[in-house]
Amino acid sequence: MRIGILGGGQLAKMLIESSAKFGFEFVVFSLEKNSPAGMISKEFIGDWNNPNDLNIFANLCDVISLENEYIDYKNIEHIEKSGVKCYPDSSIVKLIQDKLVQKVTLKKLNVPVADFREIDSLEDLKDAAELFGYPFVLKTRTMGYDGKGNVEIKKSSQLKSAFENLSSRGKLFAEKFIDFVKEVAIQAVRNSNGDIKIYPLVETIQKNHICYLVLSSKNYLRKYKNRAEKIAHKILNAMNYVGVMGIEMFADTKDNLIVNELAPRVHNTGHYTIEAAKCSQFENHIRAILGLPLGSTEMICNSSAMINILGEKNEIVNNNQLLKDLKNVSREEDVYIHIYGKNKISKGRKMGHITLTGDNLIRLRNKAEKIRKLIKI
Amino acid sequence: MRIGILGGGQLAKMLIESSAKFGFEFVVFSLEKNSPAGMISKEFIGDWNNPNDLNIFANLCDVISLENEYIDYKNIEHIEKSGVKCYPDSSIVKLIQDKLVQKVTLKKLNVPVADFREIDSLEDLKDAAELFGYPFVLKTRTMGYDGKGNVEIKKSSQLKSAFENLSSRGKLFAEKFIDFVKEVAIQAVRNSNGDIKIYPLVETIQKNHICYLVLSSKNYLRKYKNRAEKIAHKILNAMNYVGVMGIEMFADTKDNLIVNELAPRVHNTGHYTIEAAKCSQFENHIRAILGLPLGSTEMICNSSAMINILGEKNEIVNNNQLLKDLKNVSREEDVYIHIYGKNKISKGRKMGHITLTGDNLIRLRNKAEKIRKLIKI
Numbered sequence: 001m002r003i004g005i006l007g008g009g010q011l012a013k014m015l016i017e018s019s020a021k022f023g024f025e026f027v028v029f030s031l032e033k034n035s036p037a038g039m040i041s042k043e044f045i046g047d048w049n050n051p052n053d054l055n056i057f058a059n060l061c062d063v064i065s066l067e068n069e070y071i072d073y074k075n076i077e078h079i080e081k082s083g084v085k086c087y088p089d090s091s092i093v094k095l096i097q098d099k100l101v102q103k104v105t106l107k108k109l110n111v112p113v114a115d116f117r118e119i120d121s122l123e124d125l126k127d128a129a130e131l132f133g134y135p136f137v138l139k140t141r142t143m144g145y146d147g148k149g150n151v152e153i154k155k156s157s158q159l160k161s162a163f164e165n166l167s168s169r170g171k172l173f174a175e176k177f178i179d180f181v182k183e184v185a186i187q188a189v190r191n192s193n194g195d196i197k198i199y200p201l202v203e204t205i206q207k208n209h210i211c212y213l214v215l216s217s218k219n220y221l222r223k224y225k226n227r228a229e230k231i232a233h234k235i236l237n238a239m240n241y242v243g244v245m246g247i248e249m250f251a252d253t254k255d256n257l258i259v260n261e262l263a264p265r266v267h268n269t270g271h272y273t274i275e276a277a278k279c280s281q282f283e284n285h286i287r288a289i290l291g292l293p294l295g296s297t298e299m300i301c302n303s304s305a306m307i308n309i310l311g312e313k314n315e316i317v318n319n320n321q322l323l324k325d326l327k328n329v330s331r332e333e334d335v336y337i338h339i340y341g342k343n344k345i346s347k348g349r350k351m352g353h354i355t356l357t358g359d360n361l362i363r364l365r366n367k368a369e370k371i372r373k374l375i376k377i
Numbered sequence: 378m379r380i381g382i383l384g385g386g387q388l389a390k391m392l393i394e395s396s397a398k399f400g401f402e403f404v405v406f407s408l409e410k411n412s413p414a415g416m417i418s419k420e421f422i423g424d425w426n427n428p429n430d431l432n433i434f435a436n437l438c439d440v441i442s443l444e445n446e447y448i449d450y451k452n453i454e455h456i457e458k459s460g461v462k463c464y465p466d467s468s469i470v471k472l473i474q475d476k477l478v479q480k481v482t483l484k485k486l487n488v489p490v491a492d493f494r495e496i497d498s499l500e501d502l503k504d505a506a507e508l509f510g511y512p513f514v515l516k517t518r519t520m521g522y523d524g525k526g527n528v529e530i531k532k533s534s535q536l537k538s539a540f541e542n543l544s545s546r547g548k549l550f551a552e553k554f555i556d557f558v559k560e561v562a563i564q565a566v567r568n569s570n571g572d573i574k575i576y577p578l579v580e581t582i583q584k585n586h587i588c589y590l591v592l593s594s595k596n597y598l599r600k601y602k603n604r605a606e607k608i609a610h611k612i613l614n615a616m617n618y619v620g621v622m623g624i625e626m627f628a629d630t631k632d633n634l635i636v637n638e639l640a641p642r643v644h645n646t647g648h649y650t651i652e653a654a655k656c657s658q659f660e661n662h663i664r665a666i667l668g669l670p671l672g673s674t675e676m677i678c679n680s681s682a683m684i685n686i687l688g689e690k691n692e693i694v695n696n697n698q699l700l701k702d703l704k705n706v707s708r709e710e711d712v713y714i715h716i717y718g719k720n721k722i723s724k725g726r727k728m729g730h731i732t733l734t735g736d737n738l739i740r741l742r743n744k745a746e747k748i749r750k751l752i753k754i
Contacts, residue, residue: 017394020390020417021394021715023718023729025416039397039403040403040418293707319401327670330672336398340400
């Protein structure tokens with residue numbers, strides 16, 4: 001039995017770390033050599049857009065999953081035609097990778113989303129400005145992540161340049177600005193029997209539009225819990241989804257929950273589940289795609305804070321320095337460090353993360369920020 | 378940074394599973410392709426007795442450890458001469474791999490061991506019979522494991538055949554028979570700073586001389602605890618040991634603890650620490666050889682039972698059947714299955730293990746035996 005993963009980054013790596021114990025083989029389809037996941041799996045180097053490479057990869061695998069949603073759904077269709085199942089399947093990836101289609105789908109399901117409209121011209125954008133008022137948000141329909149492909153438009157003089165800049169990245173849509181008090185996220189997992197399990201709702205804190213801190217606690221965000229879980233159930237069931245899905249939401253000033261974005265995969269906001277939940281999002285994703293019963297998504301500690309190690313400079317990782325830093329961090333109890341094994345540091349690049357478990361969420365958050373500073377990356 | 382492991386079996390695999398998160402690379406030196414650990418690491422195929430292969434492997438690694446003590450210590454010396462550090466080092470492996478030298482060393486340290494004597498001839502064996510009385514045990518000095526290389530001599534008529542049979546395997550020694558009430562074991566870990574941490578003392582139950590069940594509980598075996606820990610401290614400090622050591626002991630009818638055997642590596646009786654301890658024996662071994670502070674060896678549950686999946690037939694693993702079996706086992710909460718990924722089942726071969734965590738040790742043991750039967754291996 002061989003499990004294939006499209007992508008060889010840290011998400012693929014943690015999927016393998018969590019489930020190598022089941023004894024199956026993993027092969028990752030990576031665009032370049034020495035990927036994080038390739039360190040602990042067979043690594044197939046190829047081009048996702050080359051049908052021949054897709055065929056070779058599919059031939060190596062009994063079942064395939066993915067660690068990012070930027071591979072064109074047509075490539076996943078191509079793999080499916082060869083008879084190998086992909087989770088999530090091409091129809092789901094198609095729906096999610098076009099954020100406009102994603103919003104339309106969610107709206108049809110009566111899942112709360114921000115008002116939006118398609119933007120094909122500067123005229124459309126001017127209409128949107130009138131409709132939504134300032135500020136509002138212009139986004140690319142595909143390939144947006146970590147703040148790339150998004151722009152907040154604050155006044156009419158920005159309309160033209162925003163339209164021209166983003167148009168070069170592809171088709172666009174506009175969204176009403178949500179005046180949120182918190183950004184929250186939830187991971188949900190569904191297997192082919194239709195069983196669903198849901199991890200606790202967490203708060204996410206961004207730095208330059210990149211996930212930076214994730215806070216979770218058994219009794220935190222209780223007023224949103226039921227609604228968030230209902231939303232997750234509705235989305236996963238409607239899509240007949242198999243695997244873990246990350247759902248990002250805004251909580252606005254009136255305590256409404258508004259879905260911002262779906263990720264058809266394990267998600268940065270669920271890394272804390274490795275140490276803080278009975279069964280991690282990574283193991284549950286593998287369980288789901290293998291048709292195994294799902295593990296418990298319960299937290300095994302009261303609270304947890306996860307901080308990303310985002311690169312602060314552009315240089316090659318110094319392993320001796322890293323080992324020294326690991327010595328400092330490993331001295332601490334209930335502190336768990338993950339280094340992804342990327343050779344090159346660049347500003348804002350996700351190089352690793354640190355999870356802390358304990359009782360007091362505020363103290364954990366403060367400690368997380370202190371401990372992050374011990375790593376010279 | 379690349380960590381080398383001599384051997385590519387399940388112990389190497391679990392070392393990598395535990396510590397891939399630190400971001401370093403692993404390479405295993407395996408005698409044949411498709412080793413369990415090779416599934417999640419670079420795999421170097423070679424012959425431990427070929428100096429050229431040892432040189433190539435050493436060149437690939439920044440630090441080296443081992444997963445079995447049957448590699449001739451001279452080969453480890455050869456690696457050390459190339460400037461790469463091995464943990465444990467060749468002098469420790471030399472001392473441990475000759476069980477007679479091991480016993481002499483322990484006796485010098487005033488660690489309780491069974492009476493023993495060197496056997497070079499049938500005359501020596503007859504003398505030993507007179508000295509120890511029947512039954513007593515004849516053993517090979519090297520390469521004995523899982524009951525191989527051991528024979529219990531019950532009467533004088535067996536002396537000649539026992540001597541002749543075992544002599545063909547190498548040099549011999551004889552040991553007084555210990556009338557034990559329990560077999561127990563302890564894992565201890567020491568890093569290069571001299572810090573020592575010790576896991577709980579566990580009971581081990583053998584089946585045909587192969588470890589079968591391991592029982593651990595916070596308050597179990599309390600009367601032996603202090604003595605076992607003192608023994609562990611004494612041995613690790615005296616050897617200036619770095620890494621995890623497994624120490625097997627007998628508890629006799631008078632509640633004495635008698636050391637039976639040392640294993641200079643992570644040990645089957647410590648597999649339960651993956652789920653039942655804060656930091657597993659595997660992660661702590663890697664921490665020790667990297668010079669990191671040691672993790673906590675505390676149990677995070679009250680009790681745990683670990684049962685080995687020993688092959689019950691000689692055949693190739695059927696992956697579809699295995700997946701079905703995994704479905705049945707994964708349905709259970711607080712049950713953790715590990716399959717090593719070996720292709721061929723043979724009778725008594727260690728194919729995987731299952732750990733259960735919970736409160737009541739007797740119930741866990743019974744459940745472990747029931748769950749083992751769900752796996753058709």
